[in-house]
Amino acid sequence: MIHLRLMLVFMRIGAFTFGGGYAMLPLIHREVVRSQEWISASGLVDMIAISQMSPGPISINLATFIGYTQAGVIGGLAATFGVVFLTSVLVLIAARVLTKNPDHFLVQGFFKGIRPAVISFILAAILSLYEVSVPDLKSTGIMLGAFLVFWKSKIHPVPIILCSGIVGVLIF
Numbered sequence: 001m002i003h004l005r006l007m008l009v010f011m012r013i014g015a016f017t018f019g020g021g022y023a024m025l026p027l028i029h030r031e032v033v034r035s036q037e038w039i040s041a042s043g044l045v046d047m048i049a050i051s052q053m054s055p056g057p058i059s060i061n062l063a064t065f066i067g068y069t070q071a072g073v074i075g076g077l078a079a080t081f082g083v084v085f086l087t088s089v090l091v092l093i094a095a096r097v098l099t100k101n102p103d104h105f106l107v108q109g110f111f112k113g114i115r116p117a118v119i120s121f122i123l124a125a126i127l128s129l130y131e132v133s134v135p136d137l138k139s140t141g142i143m144l145g146a147f148l149v150f151w152k153s154k155i156h157p158v159p160i161i162l163c164s165g166i167v168g169v170l171i172f
Contacts, residue, residue, distance in 0.1 A: 002070055002071045002075060003071055003074055003075055003078040004078070005036075006066075006067045006070060006071060006075050006078045006079040006082065007078040007079065007081055007082035008082060009031050009032070009036060009079075009082065010063045010067070010078075010079045010080075010081075010082030010083040011082035011083070011085060011086050012031070013027050013028055013031060013059075013063075013082075013083060014059070014082065014083040014084065014085070014086050014087040015086035015087060015090065017059075017121065020057070020059070020118075021051075021057050021058035021059035021060075021062070022058065022121075022122045022125060023118045023121035023122055023125075024058075024059045024062075024083075024121075025048070025121070025122070025124075025125030025128075025129070026121050026124040026125045026128055027121075028044070028059070028062060028066075029041070029044060029125065029128050029129065032044065032066055038066060038069070038070050039066060039069065041128075041129065041131075041132040042132045044129070044132075045129055045132050045133045047062055047065045047066065048062065048129070049161060050065065051065065052157060052158075052161060053158050053161055053162070059083055060080055060083060060084060063076075063079040063080050063082065063083040063084075064076045064077075064079060064080045066079055067079025067080060138171050138172065142164050142167055142168060145164075145167075146160050146161075146163075146164050
């Protein structure tokens with residue numbers, strides 16, 4: 001039963017979130033931490049960090065990790081299938097519509113409407129995970145340092161995350 005529930009929860013997350021993996025974070029948080037209580041908020045933050053360092057999209061990595069923690073390899077596969085299946089179908093449908101009517105006012109208006117919503121989802125993810133991720137001044141320093149390095153340089157996120165982890169080992 002857990003396998004089906006994992007697949008359905010992640011299918012819902014994938015189908016109803018526009019804007020990619022980061023835009024999915026608030027819904028993943030709501031479903032996985034609050035509704036299903038599969039992991040804690042701090043556990044989700046840890047999985048997000050691991051997902052960022054792993055190759056592939058963050059939403060697929062998170063689904064795989066969460067599914068694996070709940071039901072082993074089959075759970076990981078069920079959650080991954082769930083997050084990918086409906087999204088892939090929707091992308092194929094959207095690609096067909098966009099290639100036939102890219103300049104249609106309905107298509108243009110739709111995308112102009114969802115862009116601000118996507119930003120709001122990303123902001124909601126930041127706000128919902130902030131308290132758990134940045135509980136003190138040391139963490140605030142790491143956050144601001146990592147942000148500035150990432151924003152002002154062309155350094156890939158993985159070395160920044162690894163360096164932040166090393167700094168955390170040294171100061172905590």
